[in-house]
Amino acid sequence: MTATVPLPATPAAKGGGRAVRTLPFIAPSVAVLLVWMIVPLAMTLWFSFQRYNLLNPFLTGFAGVENYQYLFEDPALWSALANTLLLVGWVLVSTVVLGTLFAVLFDQDFFGRGVARLFVIAPFFVMPTVSALIWKNLLMHPVNGFFAYVSRSLGLPVIDWFTNIPLTAIIVMVAWQWVPFATLILLTAIQSLDRDQMEAARMDGAKSIALFRYIIVPHLMRPIAIVVMIETLFLLSIFAEILVTTSGGPGVATTNLTYLIYVRALLEFDVGGASAGGVVAIILANIIAFFLIRTIARNLTA
Amino acid sequence: MNPKLVRKLALTVLAWSVAGIMFFPVAWMLVTAFKTEIDAVTPSLVFSPTFENFVVVDQRADYFKFAMNSVVIAFGSTILALALAVPAAYAMAFYPGRFTKDILLWMLSTKMLPAVGVLVPMYLIFRNTGLLDTRTGLIIVHTLVNLPIIVWMCYSFFKDIPNEILEAGRMDGARPREQLFYLLLPLTLPGIGSTALLAIILSWNEAFWSLNLSAANAAPLTAFIASFSSPEGLFWAKLSAASTMAVAPILIFGWLTQRQLVRGLTFGAVK
Numbered sequence: 096m097t098a099t100v101p102l103p104a105t106p107a108a109k110g111g112g113r114a115v116r117t118l119p120f121i122a123p124s125v126a127v128l129l130v131w132m133i134v135p136l137a138m139t140l141w142f143s144f145q146r147y148n149l150l151n152p153f154l155t156g157f158a159g160v161e162n163y164q165y166l167f168e169d170p171a172l173w174s175a176l177a178n179t180l181l182l183v184g185w186v187l188v189s190t191v192v193l194g195t196l197f198a199v200l201f202d203q204d205f206f207g208r209g210v211a212r213l214f215v216i217a218p219f220f221v222m223p224t225v226s227a228l229i230w231k232n233l234l235m236h237p238v239n240g241f242f243a244y245v246s247r248s249l250g251l252p253v254i255d256w257f258t259n260i261p262l263t264a265i266i267v268m269v270a271w272q273w274v275p276f277a278t279l280i281l282l283t284a285i286q287s288l289d290r291d292q293m294e295a296a297r298m299d300g301a302k303s304i305a306l307f308r309y310i311i312v313p314h315l316m317r318p319i320a321i322v323v324m325i326e327t328l329f330l331l332s333i334f335a336e337i338l339v340t341t342s343g344g345p346g347v348a349t350t351n352l353t354y355l356i357y358v359r360a361l362l363e364f365d366v367g368g369a370s371a372g373g374v375v376a377i378i379l380a381n382i383i384a385f386f387l388i389r390t391i392a393r394n395l396t397a
Numbered sequence: 398m399n400p401k402l403v404r405k406l407a408l409t410v411l412a413w414s415v416a417g418i419m420f421f422p423v424a425w426m427l428v429t430a431f432k433t434e435i436d437a438v439t440p441s442l443v444f445s446p447t448f449e450n451f452v453v454v455d456q457r458a459d460y461f462k463f464a465m466n467s468v469v470i471a472f473g474s475t476i477l478a479l480a481l482a483v484p485a486a487y488a489m490a491f492y493p494g495r496f497t498k499d500i501l502l503w504m505l506s507t508k509m510l511p512a513v514g515v516l517v518p519m520y521l522i523f524r525n526t527g528l529l530d531t532r533t534g535l536i537i538v539h540t541l542v543n544l545p546i547i548v549w550m551c552y553s554f555f556k557d558i559p560n561e562i563l564e565a566g567r568m569d570g571a572r573p574r575e576q577l578f579y580l581l582l583p584l585t586l587p588g589i590g591s592t593a594l595l596a597i598i599l600s601w602n603e604a605f606w607s608l609n610l611s612a613a614n615a616a617p618l619t620a621f622i623a624s625f626s627s628p629e630g631l632f633w634a635k636l637s638a639a640s641t642m643a644v645a646p647i648l649i650f651g652w653l654t655q656r657q658l659v660r661g662l663t664f665g666a667v668k
Binding site: 117120121134215218221227228231239243279283317325332356361372376381391 | 405409411420481485494508509510511517522540626637
C-alpha cells in the first residue's frame with residue numbers, strides 16, 4: 096500500500112523550498128556586505144573628485160580630475176606601481192616554483208612526514224608584524240643578525256639588507272610567508288591525483304621526471320592558477336611588512352601602492368589624493384578579481 | 398641496503414632540510430625568547446636559557462591588555478560572522494534559488510576589494526562615529542572582512558550533507574529553523590569548528606585594519622608587536638618572548654585545521 100503513496104522527488108523537494116521563505120536567512124549577510132561594499136566605495140569615489148585635506152579646512156569644493164592629474168604626474172605613483180609589480184611578480188614566481196617542488200617532495204614517503212609538513216606550513220600562521228620584526232632584527236640586521244653572523248664566519252661581506260637591497264629583503268620575507276600557502280594548496284591538489292594513473296605510468300616505465308612533467312604538472316595547472324590569483328590579491332595589499340621594516344624607504348624604494356595611499360591619507364591627511372589612489376588600487380585589483388571569480392564560478396555547482 | 402630504503406633515507410634528509418630552513422626563523426625567535434638581552438644580540442646557540450623575558454612580558458600589564466583585545470576581537474568577530482553566515486549558507490545549500498550562485502559569487506567579490514581603496518572613508522566613518530580605537534569597531538570590520546569566507550566554508554560543508562536527512566526531519570514536521578539547529582548543525586559540527594578556527598586565525602593575524610583603526614586602547618597583538626619596531630634592537634629577547642606568546646596559539650590552531658583550511662582559502666576550488 097505504501098508504495099502507492101506519491102513521494103516528492105528529491106529535486107522537487109529542493110526546488111519545493113520555494114515554499115520556504117529563505118529571505119530572512121540570507122538577508123542579514125547580504126545586507127551587511129552590501130553596506131560594507133557600497134558605502135565606503137561610493138565615498139572613495141566621491142572624495143577622489145573633491146578638494147579635501149583634513150589639515151586645511153578652507154580647501155573645499157569640486158576638484159574635477161585634479162586629484163587624478165596630480166596623482167598621475169607624481170613620480171611616486173609610478174615608482175609605487177613598479178614596486179608593487181616587482182613585489183607581486185617575484186613573490187609569485189618564487190612561491191609557485193618552490194611551492195610546487197615542496198608539494199611534490201612532501202608528498203613522498205619519508206620518515207616523520209606529518210611533523211615535517213607542520214614545520215613547512217608554520218610561517219603562514221605567523222602574524223605579519225611578527226615576521227617583519229623577526230626578519231628585520233633577528234635575521235637581517237647588519238650587525239647582530241643571524242645572516243650577518245653567518246657571512247662573517249664564512250669571511251664574506253656582510254649585507255645590510257634593508258638599507259642596500261630593501262625591496263629584495265621584503266620580497267624574500269614575503270615569499271617566506273607565502274611559500275607555505277602554495278605548498279599546502281598544491282600538496283592537497285597532488286593528493287587528489289589519481290594514484291592508479293601514476294602507478295600505471297610507472298609500470299610502463301615512465302621516469303620520475305616524466306611523471307612530474309606529464310602527469311603532475313598538468314594536473315596542477317588549475318590549482319596553480321588559483322594560488323596565483325589569490326596570492327596576487329593579498330600581495331597587492333602588502334602593508335604591515337613594509338610599515339614595520341622600512342616604512343616605505345629608504346626614500347620611496349619600498350613604497351608600494353598600498354603604502355603610498357596610507358601615507359597620503361593618514362600621514363599627509365590628503366583625503367582627495369588618497370582616494371584617487373584608492374580608486375586606482377581598486378581598478379587594479381578588479382582586473383585580477385575578474386579572472387579569479389570566473390575560475391571559481393566554473394567550479395561551482397549551485 | 399635495499400634501494401627503496403636508501404631512497405627513503407635520502408628523501409628524509411632532503412625534506413627535513415627544507416622543513417628546517419622554512420621553520421628556522423620561527424625557531425630562532427623561540428630560541429631568542431629564552432636568551433638574556435645580552436645573549437640575544439650575539440647569534441650563538443651557547444647560552445644559559447632563562448624564563449626572565451616571559452616573566453617580564455607577563456608582568457607588564459599592558460601585554461595582557463593587548464592580548465585580551467586580540468582574544469575579544471577574534472572571538473567576537475568569529476561568533477558574529479558565524480551567526481550571520483550559518484543561516485545564509487543553510488538557505489543557499491538546501492533551498493537554492495535562481496540567484497544563489499550569483500549571491501555566492503558576489504559575496505566573494507566583496508573580498509576582492511582592496512582594503513586600502515576604502516581606507517579613507519573607513520577612517521573618517523570610524524572617527525565620526527566614535528568607533529576609532531574601539532574593540533567594537535575592529536570586531537565589526539573583521540566580521541565584514543571574513544564573512545564571505547565563512548559563508549563559503551559553511552556552504553561547502555552543508556553541501557556535503559545529503560538532502561534526504563533534512564527531508565526526514567521535514568516529514569516529521571520540523572520547520573526550517575529546527576532542521577538547521579537540531580539536524581544540520583550537530584552533523585556539521587566538525588566543519589563549523591574548523592570554519593571558526595580559520596576565522597579566529599584570520600582575525601588574530603589581521604594587520605591592515607588593526608594597525609590603521611586602533612591605537613592605545615583597542616590595539617590587538619598585531620599592532621602592539623609593531624610598536625616594537627622602534628627603538629631598534631633594544632629589547633630583542635623580550636620582543637621574541639612577546640612574539641612567541643602571540644604566535645603560539647595560532648600556530649597550534651593552524652596545525653589543527655590545515656586540511657579544511659585549503660577549502661576555505663581557495664573558496665572550495667581545491668579540496
